[in-house]
Amino acid sequence: MPENASALHLVLTGDPALFAIVRLSLIVSISATFFAALIGVPLGSLIALTRFRGREPVIVVLNALMGLPPVVAGLAVYLMLSRSGPLGSWGLLFTPLAMVVAQTVLVTPIIAALTRQTIEDLWLEYRDELTAMNVGPLRRVRTLIWDARFSLLTALLAGFGRAAAEVGAIIIVGGNIQGFTRTMTTTIALETSKGNLPLAIGLGIVLITIVVLISALAWGARRAAERFSG
């Protein structure tokens, strides 16, 4: 990657080093969002639809964890994966997989908390009808998740946005190793500190474009679905 190339030149010429960074960033953030959704949607639904002792403190903590500082998430995952940590033997530290784990930790509370609120609101609306139809617990959950799918898609987007934009967690557990664990955000931080602003700006443009494109796709899907399913 030429040090003095302009931001626009790097983006428009499809600079291989730049796009390797973009590719890794997308793989890490999309994977983390996927795993966070696998955990967060069922967890949020469970909290929304069950009553248990200590439920309200759980909700308060879950909502608070939406603001979990990335460096703290990164530190926690670092301690787990470091050689002396309980999962140190897995040898994951400073690998893309460790970055996925850290971002999953960061994004899961966001998806779980937003799912809990969405499903609980919809359940209040549907409760009488589904109870009168004698709908069993499993079908209830399926119905609520399906009918709330576009609101849940927004929750996933919020999670993806958080993952794609954060730098603190992945720089701790990934190490920002060139060609291996370097992502858009860690590169922007590094190149800015080195004074290589064109690359930092180029990556910034790509990052914002990706986030806007994904948001636009989700918005389009939501509008289309509203037209067809109400």
Next chain:
Amino acid sequence: MSVRSLESDLPICFSEVGIVTSGVAILDDISLTFSADAPTLLIGPNGSGKTTLLRAAMGLLPVSRGRITWGGREVSPPTRRAIMFQHPVMLRRSAAANIRYALAAAGVERAEREPRVVELLTLVGLEPLAHRPARRLSGGEQQRLSLARALARDPAVLFLDEPTASLDPAATKAIEDIVRAISARGIKVVMATHDLGEAKRLAGDIVLLHRGRIIESGPAERFFAAPAADDAKSFLAGELLI
């Protein structure tokens, strides 16, 4: 064929039923029987307990005192009962899919669902709107769809909570015609209304409620011709029951 309960939920008997919520008696000392005959209309001013009585009869509310039996049983899953709420909630899918959902929830086999969807949409006059999102239907159309969804359960008894409360005369007539048609099919209809004209048009029996208690009940003809209770006479004379 789907496996449906062959036991009848009728008669539904209330014996000295009381329902208390947050220390307030919503229903008090209710004893009555819903039998398999002409529609029973629950009338009375707002807050008289009509909705609570319907929900209790549906089995959606626990009683605080007394007991309710369905076909002689104290516990009876609502497989042959259905209710249409005053403000029905449309599921976020098409009109046809709303009915399909109710059929699936009632345990109707997949192969039998499509003909039933068409039959029910036709019954309520919504066949041309089958694929329209249910939430985009007008108020009257949503009420009719809700009625079709309730009928998807193949109920022996159908509870209707003020189904025409916010409808114009044409939409009201459409609902009343459907109520007559399903009653003629042998489905017991128990319906709440505060429209005396509607009660006269539809009722076989009347139950007049006020402040959670039964003021008078009996055949509609006798009730409208010669009410016995003073409050019933006042109510029929158009006076406000407070």
